Amino acid sequence: MTKSINITLKVWRQKGPHVKSGFETYPATDISTDMSFLEMIDVVNEQLTLDGKDPIAFDHDCREGICGMCGAVINGRSHGPEKGTTLCQFHMRHFSNGDTIVIEPWRAKAFPIIKDLVVDRSAFDQIILAGGYISVNTGGAPDANSIPIAQEIAELAMDAAACIGCGACVAACPNASAMLFTSAKISQLALLPQGRLEAANRALAMVRKMDELCFGNCSNERECEAECPKEISISNIARLNREFIKAGLVSSVK
């Protein structure tokens, strides 16, 4: 049932990368419980604008949980408390009248803050750039059905490929590690016969890049898996480790 609630927001405000910052408090009144969390921020921003104040900057685009653009820490939880949900798909019906909601950006050394809730996640592109692809040029590929792939393997690869690159795993990790993100791509490609050829080099290159970019180490805290909106499994990290060890063996033989 639709109803209206009044809540209080405590929002992290920061004008730029290295400037004074802190929480500001705003009332959000008459919020329909059918609103998405981002629509609630829209309403607050409309009011801030009308009051002559600077609206809250936040990244968003698709608003249907697929582009990976949105994300913030809500009461200590990445993308809010609902399992398997991005912030844009999280609805106000999960709150009650009178609640106070604390909203903060992703916090990680590798993701510097640009403004308010907006962070720079270009480090993720850097990791993919290091080897998150299969080296085929356009043209000349054989018929698509010439490589049969067992359905369960294709499904496993798809599970890993579902990662939206949002960065919640990094924000949730006490070490700000990017292992879940990196392992998802490595797994997807290592599972498929097309990707096997380069699997060893890929694992080495991507993991090295990840270390270079100030992401922390993985110490098996499993927070990433718990907070991932696409429920990417931590078993991908185990697969990454196997690929990495194999790759190490191969490269030391060389």
Next chain:
Amino acid sequence: MQLDAKIPSGPLAEKWDKHRFELKLVNPANKRKYTIIVVGTGLAGGSAAASLGELGYYVKNFCIQDSPRRAHSIAAQGGINAAKNYQNDGDSIWRLFYDTIKGGDFRAREANVYRLAQVSNNIIDHCVAQGIPFAREYGGLLANRSFGGAQVSRTFYARGQTGQQLLLGAYSSLMRQVAAGQVSMFPRREMLDIVVINGQARGIVVRNLITGEIENHAADAVVLCTGGYANVFYLSTNAMASNVSATFRAYKKGAFFANPCYTQIHPTCIPVHGTYQSKLTLMSESLRNDGRVWVPKTPGDRRPPNQIPESERDYYLEEKYPSFGNLVPRDVASRNAKTQCDMGKGVEETGFAVYLDFADAIKRDGKDVIQQKYGNLFQMYEKITASNPYETPMMIYPASHYVMGGLWVDYNLMSNLDGLFVMGEANFSDHGANRLGASALMQGLADGYFVIPYTIGGYLAGTDRPEITTDHPAFKEATRYVTERTRKLLSINGKRTVDDIHRQLGHILWEYCGMSRNDDGLLKARKLIQELREEFWKNAMVPGSSEDFNQSLERAGRVADFLEFAELLVIDAFERKESCGGHFNEAYQTEEHEARRDDENFCHVSAWEFKGDDNDPELHKEPLVFENVELTQRSYK
């Protein structure tokens, strides 16, 4: 001016081969001397930038989002068509070509569409080679499903995330070229103007969305892949940043805008439920494979769906169109939903929804099978509506979704401005007056992987271009224009927020230029749009500064363009005195309320030329010639 589509001569099936042979080639050593700007990183832009980089060109690639991987294409759910005929169900290149031409209500170019059908098969091959985890059968071969407007099963898919997987494939190829130094990425940039020198597109002016800096970039050719303008309706299924600005600026610099009134209203979206709503969510058309559309037979019947017996349900699509049933094309399905709701048979609190019911499919195939096919869509539906579609039917209603209109291009995908190529949803080329499901992904990738690599070479090798740098006065002039406009936006100091004005624009268009249109309404809309535009420039409120990360300013610029573009859309709709595909003028319908074309007078592309802010645009017509198919009244009975 006579528009020349540059369609190669010869039999339809041989045109592309012949043309590829005749196009001049750029010698491999010379390719690296050429710089190509690609604006957009969706399926069209991402695939183009990657492929051009692979060929050895130096590419500068721009996008609004923080990473090329987030372009709006990522949201495509249902699938991508190809004429593989893996199902042995009678598909062929010819059939995909014919279905697309017919689905588009005979308002697209034969030659372009045939080429699209031809290269569709290469796309699937390439995507599999890239590691895209398409759905597979138990035997390990690729699986297919059906989409509207087709009686064969030719749609390839990756769960309900086909766009995501195809885009991540293009993105991975793109990143590989970035690593190789062939492509430079410029994310968080918005193109605000295009630079034309001696009649040739030679560069762009962009705003760095983080610092607010205005940057100039020069090149030998510019490729626009900036997506569609469905957000002109405010509420649409498109991503929030989707805009008309890039193509509209090109229009103002002389590129013709073709068929702006061909907009697609998608039949299966989650209905509108509040004024605060920021976007509408699509429920993929693939759901119509198994879902049955119905409304109560009696207007005003407000019983919950499970209490309405079979005999009191109206499965209006199945009844009216027995051979295509729930899989009629989108324009037909949307208009029928509107008709039912207008008769008072709509459901939901608002009366603006129809049921999409899976009960029979679940009974037939079991819940597991349905879950495997549509699990993530059902989950998405439940998250938004808090209702469980395994138990109660979904409620859906049409929403603005896609645009067939776009910048005019010839067979080479070049606009009437030399050196300005336009691809993907941003051009007008392949879908006529209505696009079939799963064909936009196919078109974007066809353009980027398999068309532009050839045609741009022909252009570069076949034209003389003076050496220029960003010191050229044309860059200074464009920069001045952009800076001045930004200053103006920030100094309006009015009382209404930009979103509020955009919402009103959306209402006007939805009411008078949406699923059905009439002359009086269009005239009224035009006036209302002019008034609203005036109000915007007097009374909008754009906070913040230009030298900052300022999302309000970004939106204001886009809405200002929508307010101008909306008028062009309405002018085009008014001018086209027929109904075809997504353009339905009530004065032109058959006795059965289907769109009635006027092939004698309107079998042409309407391409509009900008004539200054105070003048009406000028219409140019490109006649459509059909040599291979017979124009018929579309029938899906």
